[in-house]
Amino acid sequence: MTYLSTILTLFIIFCLTVSSYGQETELQGTTGEKKFFDPSRLVFGGNFGLGLSGTQFAANFSPTIGYRVNEKFLPGAGITYIYFSDAFYNYDTHIYGGSVFGRYYIFENVFLYGEYEILNLEFYEPYLQDFFRRNITSILFGGGYRQHLGGRVYLNLLALWNFNDTKYSPYVNPVIRMGFSVGM
Numbered sequence: 802m803t804y805l806s807t808i809l810t811l812f813i814i815f816c817l818t819v820s821s822y823g824q825e826t827e828l829q830g831t832t833g834e835k836k837f838f839d840p841s842r843l844v845f846g847g848n849f850g851l852g853l854s855g856t857q858f859a860a861n862f863s864p865t866i867g868y869r870v871n872e873k874f875l876p877g878a879g880i881t882y883i884y885f886s887d888a889f890y891n892y893d894t895h896i897y898g899g900s901v902f903g904r905y906y907i908f909e910n911v912f913l914y915g916e917y918e919i920l921n922l923e924f925y926e927p928y929l930q931d932f933f934r935r936n937i938t939s940i941l942f943g944g945g946y947r948q949h950l951g952g953r954v955y956l957n958l959l960a961l962w963n964f965n966d967t968k969y970s971p972y973v974n975p976v977i978r979m980g981f982s983v984g985m
Contacts, residue, residue, distance in 0.1 A: 843866065844867040845866055847864035858884075862882040865878065865879035865902070866879070869984075871892070880898070881920060894922075898918060901916070902915065902916040902917075911946055917940055919936055922935060922969065922971060937967070940965045942962060943959060943960050945960070957982055960976065960980075
C-alpha cells in the first residue's frame with residue numbers, strides 16, 4: 802500500500818470512528834425524552850445505471866444508507882451489483898460487493914467524499930486460459946455537489962479518484978458518479 806493510500810484509509814477509519822461516537826451522543830426528542838438514535842437522520846440513496854456500447858451491456862444497482870451525525874457529516878454504507886455482458890465474445894459476468902463512505906459538507910451543497918469499497922470481479926487469465934474471481938479494493942476520494950430536487954430529494958454529482966488503481970480495477974480515473982438521495 803502506498804503512503805497516500807495509507808493516509809486515505811486512516812481518514813476513512815477516522816470518519817467511521819467519529820460517526821460511531823456521534824451516534825452515542827444523546828439526542829433531545831420533541832417530547833423531552835432522550836434517545837440515542839433518530840430515524841429522521843437516516844439518508845437513503847444510491848446509483849442506478851445502464852450502459853450500452855456496441856455489443857456490450859452493463860446494468861448497475863448500488864443502494865446506500867447513511868446517518869446524518871450533524872449538519873456537516875454523513876457516514877454510511879452501501880452494496881453494489883453490476884451485470885455485464887458482451888455479445889461479441891458471448892460473455893457475461895456478475896460483479897458484487899460493498900462499501901463504507903463518509904461525506905463532509907464544506908458548504909451547504911458542496912462536500913468532500915471518501916469511500917472504501919470491496920468488489921468481487923471475474924477475470925480472464927490468458928496463461929491459464931480460464932476465468933477466476935478476485936476481490937478488488939478501491940480507495941476513492943474526491944468531492945461532490947448536491948442539487949435539491951424538491952422535498953427531501955437530491956441529485957448528487959461526484960468526481961472521485963481511485964487511489965488504489967491496479968490492472969484489475971473496474972474504474973478508470975477520474976470516476977464520475979451521479980445518484981439520488983432522500984432524507985437530508
